Amino acid sequence: MLLEGKKLLITGVLMDSSIAFHVAKLAQEQGAQVVLTSFGRTMKITSTIAKRLPSTPPVVELDVTDQEHLDTLAERLGEHVDGLDGVLHSIGFAPQGAFNFMEGTFEDVSTAMHASAYSLKALAAAALPLMGEGSSVVGLTFDAKYAWPVYDWMGVAKAAFEATNRYLARDLGPQGIRCNLVAAGPIRTTAAKSIPGFEAFEESWDDRAPLGWDVNDAVPAAKACAALLSDWFPATTGEIVHVDGGVHAMGI
Template sequence: MGILDGKRILVAGVTMDTSIGFAVARVAQEQGATVVVSNFGRALGITKRIVSRLPKETPVVELDVTDQEHLDRLPELLREHVDGLDGVVHSIAYGNPETLLGGKFLTGPWPDVAQAVQVSAYSLASLSNACLPLMGSGGSVVGMTFDATVAWPAYDWMGVAKAGLESCSRYLARDLGPQGIRVNLVSAGPLKTLAAKAIPGFEELESMWSDRAPLGWDEKDHEPTAKAVVALLSDFFPATTGEIVHVDGGYHAMGA
């Protein structure tokens, strides 16, 4: 028996087997869930190959969260594999590393900032809205953030986008709560992912984390983060919404 037995989960944003979304999909399957994953464009082919490494056969649907046509057809695509959804995982973010990250905050151009906000923050609302027809009896939406309460080295406009994501999750929690849908975020410490590699200077965060986190921190271990997401997808947090759960070894609570 797993804590997600009988649950139907969409994990949006799985590219490589080193991604947080992949780890979430794996742990969710291990806990009894039926999982569908999504990606789009050139990465879609990679995702279709990568999911063969999951414990169970996993359907892949095409979804670009910035394309309204993709969002409109999502329920139809999902119904080919599941008869409803109990949970949605938003593991999606993007900011142009050449113009928005690595010390480029003062020069970040608006078109790139707008794209980062749309992909990384607004898409939590657009994805949730697209999945509503399949979540008639309630459920759980879980997104991924990186603590946006402070300014980090190198993170720049992605930090702003994550602040938008965190605010968006609270408003979604307010508006979707009457339908029985919980909306929460998991704030993980720095993890070695494809996205992290694109951030110039991200290694600084990794090195300071292991020194200051009271529980220690392994940037290669995605499982603690995936387990937190799965817990929030389960029925073990029936009255928790609008929350940010930190999975960072305790770093966020330390003053120095």
């Protein structure tokens, strides 16, 4: 099996329609041991959704903007696993003000940057004591090469997120740790629901994608994450794998 014996930390499981949920499901089906994270009021939601997985995994509290949570993560994970072979970053947040580019305040923007970009480095650093050669960090992005409708400062945060991935690949590569991203097309997830006007993506994406696109199907993106968490990309790092039906390669 693709992930036989792997120990994986998976963030962002809030709905059974989410990419993170399907990564956890695929990982378990492919032989991995999974630990989930959540925090605050969403702990109960994640714990409930976790029961829909083939095997109910433990849920560890982690707010990636809370330094104490980060500082104690490796120790607390040690109660469940003796090491980590992979980490999935499926985290993003921006205040509503960040979805208005011209009127968004720096406070809105800094919150988005902290939770949605800096958190990739923060999570990787927190998990680092449990990772070793051959480990993999995988994050989820929404292609930041373009100025998308309605995405605004979250798009800027994703550009920073993608740059963060490249720097992580540089700094963790000497330890044999790979860092890659999956740029997924629009999926109807919790994150999508928080973006005003996100339907604009959903309505046009299928028409523009050479392979077509189903906004209700998170499995293709999840499969790409699972592959990057496996040993099948041993010399790939700093990369962005597009799972968007081919939209990224098309013109107008």
